[in-house]
Amino acid sequence: MQxxxxxxxxxxxxxxxNFIKENPCDLMIAADSGMEFFYRNGLVPNVIVGDFDSVKEGxxxxxxxxxxxxxxxxFQPEKDETDTELALxxxxxxxxxxxxxxxxxxTRLDHVLGNIHLLGMAMEQGCECIMLDAHNRIRMLKxxxxLKKAEQYGDYISLFPFTPTVKGLTLTGFKYPLHxxxxxxxxxxxxxNEITQEEAEISFEDGILLMMESRE
Incomplete structure (x- = not known):
């Protein structure tokens, strides 16, 4: 179920x-002012979640x-979770x-960072969660x-440790390999980094990686 x-x-x-057209999902959820996208494009979500403090009137x-x-x-505005976490x-x-x-x-980098952390919450529950916009695809890996070069999202792949260290990181098929x-x-x-072969591989022994695929 997607x-x-x-x-x-x-x-x-x-x-x-275009993403919705090419990737039909079983469930569509609008988180608070995210419902404005559905409204202006004549679409209907299955679920609307939030405290509705930022959505336009009407x-x-x-x-x-x-x-x-x-x-x-x-939900009440005075809550522990963001609207995005409630939707997740x-x-x-x-x-x-x-x-x-x-x-x-x-532009709200605090929300962006909070949403990146939510990828880990989903990962710990055995659910794959991918943040996506026109320039970035962001995933958390345990x-x-x-990765096939033909299927990568843009030209660049960046890896960040989401634990203090990621041990035994090996990159093959990349411009800058590691062992x-x-x-x-x-x-x-x-x-x-950049993929240089038809297929690249990221492997590691311990830790959690944040992977960002980006294009200009």
């Missing part, structure tokens, strides 16, 4: 509409009036195995991965 979550960061409508009322089957989950938890409680998270990047390297926090060594 879920699409649209949250309230920067949304490129053309990119997002949008929620429109959905409630015209789409009575939508599940609306309203809703998806996992519904049995979702893969979550696409769009609208999770933007195991190695193979059994101990990648530590507070360094920029993993930024802007």
């Amino acid at each position: 879920t699409l979550i649209i949250t309230g960061g920067n949304i490129d409508d053309a990119f997002t509409l 949008v929620l009322e429109y959905f409630r009036k015209n789409n009575p089957d939508i599940k609306v989950m309203k 938890r809703t998806a996992m409680e519904a049995g979702c195995e893969k979550i696409w998270l769009l609208g999770a990047t933007g 195991h190695g991965i193979r 059994k390297y101990e990648l530590q926090c507070y360094h920029s060594l993993g930024v802007s």
Whole structure:
């Protein structure tokens, strides 16, 4: 089961509409002002989640009036979780195995960093969660991965340790290979690598990696 979550960061409508067309999901969730994307594009989410403190006036009322089957989950603004976390938890409680998270990047870097942390929450629950925008695809890894050059997202792949160290990191098929390297926090060594072979491999023995694929 796949879920699409649209949250309230920067949304490129053309990119997002094309993504929805090419990646049909079983469940679509609007997190707070993320519902504005659905509203202006004539789409209807299955679930709306949030405290609704940032959505434009009239949008929620429109959905409630015209789409009575939508599940609306309203929370108090004074809560521990962000609206995006509530949406993520809703998806996992519904049995979702893969979550696409769009609208999770933007000018509020505190929210961006918080959303990156949520990738780990999903990972720990056995759910694959991918943050996506027109320029970046972001995933958290606790195991190695193979990447086909033809399927990569842009030209650059950056790796960041999300634990103090990532031990035994080996990169093959990359412009800058590594062998059994101990990648530590507070360094920029993993930024802007490139795949040079038809298939590349990232493997490591211990730790958690944040992988960002980026394009200009």
